[in-house]
Amino acid sequence: MVEIEAVLDEEGVLRACRASGHALSGVAGADIVCAAISVLLRTILNTLSNREGIKVRSGAPEKGKLWLEADYEEAGKGFLYASGEFLINGVASVAKEYPQNCKLIIKNIDS
Numbered sequence: 379m380v381e382i383e384a385v386l387d388e389e390g391v392l393r394a395c396r397a398s399g400h401a402l403s404g405v406a407g408a409d410i411v412c413a414a415i416s417v418l419l420r421t422i423l424n425t426l427s428n429r430e431g432i433k434v435r436s437g438a439p440e441k442g443k444l445w446l447e448a449d450y451e452e453a454g455k456g457f458l459y460a461s462g463e464f465l466i467n468g469v470a471s472v473a474k475e476y477p478q479n480c481k482l483i484i485k486n487i488d489s
Contacts, residue, residue: 380415380442382469383483384462391455392462393487395419396445401479411472411479418468419444422461432458 380401385394397419401411423446426434431454436446450458466484473480 379479379481380411381481381483382415382419382473383485384466384469385485385487386462387487389455389459390462391450391459392448392465394445394447395422395465396443398443400442401476411476414472415469415480418465418472419446422446422465426458426461429454429457431455 380397380399383394383396384392385396387393397415401409401415423434423436423444426432426446426448427436431451433449434446435448436444438444448458466482469480469482473482
């Protein structure tokens with residue numbers, strides 16, 4: 379199972395995301411759940427990395443693991459909030475359709 383943990387600050391802004399595991403819903407290279415999650419995570423990472431007012435740190439230490447952390451200035455806050463909503467809604471949709479292969483965990487950090 380692939381687990382995606384999204385961490386939101388007190389205002390609901392995405393501050394971190396961690397993905398680990400393998401969906402195991404198909405053969406390697408043809409796993410629809412893995413493909414969907416990979417596209418969502420790579421897109422959010424690429425989009426945030428090129429946005430003014432947002433600083434992203436990320437890594438993929440091994441196959442089946444990816445993490446990102448985001449800091450923002452006021453100018454990037456709204457975009458980061460909306461991007462987090464997009465990511466969470468996308469992953470939640472995959473997890474709802476494939477609950478045996480994908481799990482979304484949302485955590486809130488205290489102020």
